[in-house]
Amino acid sequence: MPVYEYKCRKCGKVFEKFLRSLAAASTVKCEKCGSSKVEKLVSCCAISSGGKGRDTGSSSSSSSCGTCSGGTCSTCH
């Protein structure tokens, strides 16, 4: 089930959002203040591999890295 973590750039609130489609990702708003200035928290190692900043770039492996299969290894966090 595709549940993504988002962080509000305005108030810093971190929340999880269930997205049924990629189109829904562009309409995510902060649960706390309602700001649309939210940033998707890329799971696992995509951050270290240069994935940060590309909002629509994550296509294939978004939940695992090279050393584990579930985003639970020490490299992931």
Ligand SMILES: [Zn+2]
């Ligand atoms: Zn907020």
